[in-house]
Amino acid sequence: xxxxxxxxxxxxxxxxxxxxxxxxxxxxxxxxxxxxxxxxxxxxxxxxxxxxxxxxxxxxxxxxxxxxxxxxxxxxxxxxxxxxxxxxxxxxxxxxxxxxxxxxxxxxxxxxxxxxxxxxxx
Numbered sequence: 001x002x003x004x005x006x007x008x009x010x011x012x013x014x015x016x017x018x019x020x021x022x023x024x025x026x027x028x029x030x031x032x033x034x035x036x037x038x039x040x041x042x043x044x045x046x047x048x049x050x051x052x053x054x055x056x057x058x059x060x061x062x063x064x065x066x067x068x069x070x071x072x073x074x075x076x077x078x079x080x081x082x083x084x085x086x087x088x089x090x091x092x093x094x095x096x097x098x099x100x101x102x103x104x105x106x107x108x109x110x111x112x113x114x115x116x117x118x119x120x121x122x
Contacts (some may be wrong), residue, residue, distance in 0.1 A: 007045060007054040008076055011067055012112050015042055015059035021111050022046055025093060026078055028055060048078075067112060075107065075115040083120035090118070 012018040022028040028046040031054065035042045040062065046055040055076070080086040083104075090096050090108045097109040105119045 005053045007056045009056040009058055010076075010112070010114055011058045011060060011063070012110075013059075013063060013066065014111065015044060015057060017111050018057050018059075019044060019046075021095075022055070022057075025090060025095060025108060025110075026116070069113050075117050077117035077119060079119055079121050081121045083118075086118055 019030060026048070028048055030044050031047045032045040033043065040060070042059045042061070044057045044059075046057065087096075087106065090106070093108075095108040095110070097107050097115060099106040105117060107115045107117050109115055
């Protein structure tokens with residue numbers, strides 16, 4: 001029996017704002033969208049184009065207050081092939097929320113407060 005990763009899900013308050021952020025910050029494109037028959041939620045699946053693993057953004061349309069993320073110790077990590085250019089873009093976007101220069105990595109924060117780790121290709 002074998003398993004492989006399919007997707008990681010996070011919930012968002014404003015789907016279009018989140019789609020724009022993930023496109024600009026991480027180059028992720030929408031590969032599929034699904035709407036609930038009753039209109040209560042919408043899903044957008046994003047891909048980096050290099051693997052089958054996707055990021056699923058779920059927009060619960062009746063949710064109006066920010067999600068409780070606790071201590072935000074969980075995160076999604078992204079590898080970049082141009083760390084300096086990535087860092088410059090994220091600095092320009094104002095979304096860097098934590099840097100660990102001794103480990104050679106940093107985190108950005110998406111519009112809903114999720115932390116995303118950026119690490120160089122090694």
